[in-house]
Amino acid sequence: MNTVPENLRYTRDHEWLSGEDEPAVGITAFAGEALGDIVYLELPPVGTVVTAGDPCGEVESTKSVSELYAPADGEIVAVNPAVAEDPSLVNADPYGQGWLFRLRLTGTPELLDAAEYAALIGAEASR
Amino acid sequence: MSAVASSTAHACPERDTAGHDQPSPRRTPLHDVHVGLGAVLTAFAGWTMPLRYGSETAEHHAVRRAAGLFDLTHMGEIEVTGPEAADMLDYALTGRLSAVAVGRARYTMLCAPDGGVLDDLVVYRLDTERYLVVANAANVATVYAALAGRAAGFDAAVADVSGDWALIAVQGPRSTDVLREVTDSDVDALRYYAIDPAVLAGLPVLLARTGYTGEDGFEIYCAPGDAAAVWAAVSAAGAAHGLVPAGLACRDTLRLEAGMPLYGQELTVARTPFEAGLGRVAVLDKPAFVGQDALLARQASGPAELLVGLLPAGRRAPRQGYDVLDPDTGVRIGTVTSGVPSPTLGRPIAMAYVPADRAAVGTVLAVDIRGSRDTVTVVELPFYRRQAGGNA
Structure with a gap:
C-alpha cells in the first residue's frame, strides 16, 4: 500500500526529492499515513537558506505535530501555494500535488534510492 | 521529516492516566475485525484499540453527518447490587443515584475525600437493586477499589464485571435509522440517558441512548462472545445510512468539539468538579457522601481556576500541556x-484551566505554541452543538 516511486530520492526522515536540478521536496506516503490527516503546514519562506537535518518547518496532523527537517543543504526557491492552502494534499497526493517546496541545492546530498527507502520503511513497518 | 519518529503531542487520544505497567495489551473481542478493516491500532490504557481505520477526519465527519461505529470495550463495568445499592452509591458518588429511575442513566463522579475527581462515570440503573457503573478504562481498578471500600456497612455487593461486557457505540444523526433495522425494540422511544434490554440481531443486549460525541446515538452492551455478530449486523445495516467504523482519534475530536471533559486531561484528582464547570454533578444537599465537606467548601469559596474554551486566532492548535499566557506580559497563567484542529469548525480549538478572573467569555489570552505567543480568545463551551430535533 505504500508505493515508493522509483524516480525519486529519499531521506531517512521520510522526505522525497525529485530528480531535477532544483528538486521538489515532499513527504512520503508512508509518513503521511503514519501522521494521519495533515491539517496545517508551516513551510520555510522563499529565500530561506537551510542546512540538511535542521528543522525548517512543522507538519501538524489531528493528533500530532512533527518537525520538518531540511533534506539537504540549499535555498528555498519556491513554496507550493496549493499545499499551504490545503494541507490534505499531502495525504491525498504525496508525490504530486502534495509537494512542499523546491530547493536549490548547495552541495551533493546523501540520499537513499527507492530500493533503500523501501527497505527502511519495510523494517519500520515490521517493527 | 521526523514524522514517524518524533511527535511533540500525544499520538493517543486518551491516555493511560493510571500509568500502570501493562505487561501485554489486552485485545477486545473485535480485534480481528479491526485488523481485517485495516485499522491503525494504538495502545491505550492497557488495551490495543483502533485509532482510525482510514482518515480520522472522514470518520469525524461521518459521525457528525451520518453515523460511526465504535468499539469501546476498553471501558470498565462495575456492578453494584443489593437492597442498599442505591444508598451505597449515594454515599460513594457525587450524584443522587437513588433518584434515578430504573432504566435511566446519570452522569456522575467519584471523588476523593478532598473533592478531587477520581473518575467521571455513567451509572445505569438496571433494576431497583442493580446498577451498572461504567468507568474509564484507565480507572477501573481505582473505581472498583473505591466502591468496594465505600460499600462497607451497606447491604450491597460490588463486582468488577468488565470481562462480561463488550461495548459497541453507534453515534450520529442516522443512528436511529441504523438501529431500527437490527432490533424490534422501539429505538425512537428510548429516551436520552435511558437503557433497556433489547434483542439485536437475535442476541440479548443492553441498549442505551448515551454517548461521548455530541451526537444522538446508542451504546450497545453485549456479551464479548456476541460482539463480532453485533458489529457485523450493525455494519451491514448501517452501510446504506453512511455508517463507517470510527476509531479513538475521532472520538477525541468529537468529544472536544462537544466540550466534554476527558479524564486525565480536563478532570484529574487535583481538580474538583467545580473547576471543570461541572458543579451540577455534586448534589450537596443529600445525606453524607465522600467528599461532601470539601465540595461544600469549594462551592462556597468558588474555584480559583476554571475550565474554559479557547479559540485561537491562528491555524496552529494549542496542545495538551502548553502554557496559557497573559497576552501583555507573557506571564504563565494557565495550562491547556x-x-x-477541529474538523467541524475547520480551525483549532482548545480547553484550558485559567484563573477565574480571566475566564469570562471574550477575554483575550495567549498560548505558547512551541515558542511563539499565539492569541486566543475565551469562548463559550461547547464549540459544537448539534441541531435540535433529535431525541435528545
Missing part, C-alpha cells in the same frame, strides 16, 4: 488541557 486538550487542543486539536
Whole structure:
C-alpha cells in the first residue's frame, strides 16, 4: 500500500526529492499515513537558506505535530501555494500535488534510492 | 521529516492516566475485525484499540453527518447490587443515584475525600437493586477499589464485571435509522440517558441512548462472545445510512468539539468538579457522601481556576500541556488541557484551566505554541452543538 516511486530520492526522515536540478521536496506516503490527516503546514519562506537535518518547518496532523527537517543543504526557491492552502494534499497526493517546496541545492546530498527507502520503511513497518 | 519518529503531542487520544505497567495489551473481542478493516491500532490504557481505520477526519465527519461505529470495550463495568445499592452509591458518588429511575442513566463522579475527581462515570440503573457503573478504562481498578471500600456497612455487593461486557457505540444523526433495522425494540422511544434490554440481531443486549460525541446515538452492551455478530449486523445495516467504523482519534475530536471533559486531561484528582464547570454533578444537599465537606467548601469559596474554551486566532492548535499566557506580559497563567484542529469548525480549538478572573467569555489570552505567543480568545463551551430535533 505504500508505493515508493522509483524516480525519486529519499531521506531517512521520510522526505522525497525529485530528480531535477532544483528538486521538489515532499513527504512520503508512508509518513503521511503514519501522521494521519495533515491539517496545517508551516513551510520555510522563499529565500530561506537551510542546512540538511535542521528543522525548517512543522507538519501538524489531528493528533500530532512533527518537525520538518531540511533534506539537504540549499535555498528555498519556491513554496507550493496549493499545499499551504490545503494541507490534505499531502495525504491525498504525496508525490504530486502534495509537494512542499523546491530547493536549490548547495552541495551533493546523501540520499537513499527507492530500493533503500523501501527497505527502511519495510523494517519500520515490521517493527 | 521526523514524522514517524518524533511527535511533540500525544499520538493517543486518551491516555493511560493510571500509568500502570501493562505487561501485554489486552485485545477486545473485535480485534480481528479491526485488523481485517485495516485499522491503525494504538495502545491505550492497557488495551490495543483502533485509532482510525482510514482518515480520522472522514470518520469525524461521518459521525457528525451520518453515523460511526465504535468499539469501546476498553471501558470498565462495575456492578453494584443489593437492597442498599442505591444508598451505597449515594454515599460513594457525587450524584443522587437513588433518584434515578430504573432504566435511566446519570452522569456522575467519584471523588476523593478532598473533592478531587477520581473518575467521571455513567451509572445505569438496571433494576431497583442493580446498577451498572461504567468507568474509564484507565480507572477501573481505582473505581472498583473505591466502591468496594465505600460499600462497607451497606447491604450491597460490588463486582468488577468488565470481562462480561463488550461495548459497541453507534453515534450520529442516522443512528436511529441504523438501529431500527437490527432490533424490534422501539429505538425512537428510548429516551436520552435511558437503557433497556433489547434483542439485536437475535442476541440479548443492553441498549442505551448515551454517548461521548455530541451526537444522538446508542451504546450497545453485549456479551464479548456476541460482539463480532453485533458489529457485523450493525455494519451491514448501517452501510446504506453512511455508517463507517470510527476509531479513538475521532472520538477525541468529537468529544472536544462537544466540550466534554476527558479524564486525565480536563478532570484529574487535583481538580474538583467545580473547576471543570461541572458543579451540577455534586448534589450537596443529600445525606453524607465522600467528599461532601470539601465540595461544600469549594462551592462556597468558588474555584480559583476554571475550565474554559479557547479559540485561537491562528491555524496552529494549542496542545495538551502548553502554557496559557497573559497576552501583555507573557506571564504563565494557565495550562491547556486538550487542543486539536477541529474538523467541524475547520480551525483549532482548545480547553484550558485559567484563573477565574480571566475566564469570562471574550477575554483575550495567549498560548505558547512551541515558542511563539499565539492569541486566543475565551469562548463559550461547547464549540459544537448539534441541531435540535433529535431525541435528545
